[in-house]
Amino acid sequence: MSREEDIKQIKKHGFKSFKPERHSYIDENGQGWLQCKFCCEYQKVDSGASYITCSKCVNMIDMIKHPDSFVTKQYKSTGRPAGWHFMNEYVDKDGNVFHKGKEQPELKGTLKPTKVKPPKKRKKLTADQKLQRDINKWKKRKKARRGKK
Secondary structure (H helix, E strand, C coil): HHHHHHHHHHHHCCCCCCCCCCCEHHHHHHHEEEEEECCCCCCEEECCCCEECCCCHHHHHHHHHHHHHCCCCCCCCCCCCHHHHHHEEEEEECCCCCCCCCHHHHHHCCCCCCCCCCCCCCCCCCCCHHHHHHHHHHHHHHHHHHHHH
């Protein structure tokens, strides 16, 4: 059958009834090759295989049948600050108490929520300021080395 006839048959009867002519061959190394039953691309097979579905077609079929399972899940924030699990004690806004990242359910609601200070904003240095900073560090190191001798 030609490709146009195949497409007509698929539109009329669906993929279930579509059985194209699949060709197989064995190469000089003894490796068997067989065409995918949907896209007719050649794939390596073991002896005894009658038909195959390639990985691309399996993925497309899965995407059609289960479209929501392929939606990328975005990161959802817990609302806790960075490094909260390293704190000796952290109380979130719901009153949950954590000691070094481990929840303490018996203490829930007994403490006030932890106030978290935002990190200090560092101003961006210009190239001249960076050079002056590095020169000052170098002078301090040079002075310290002179004191050792």
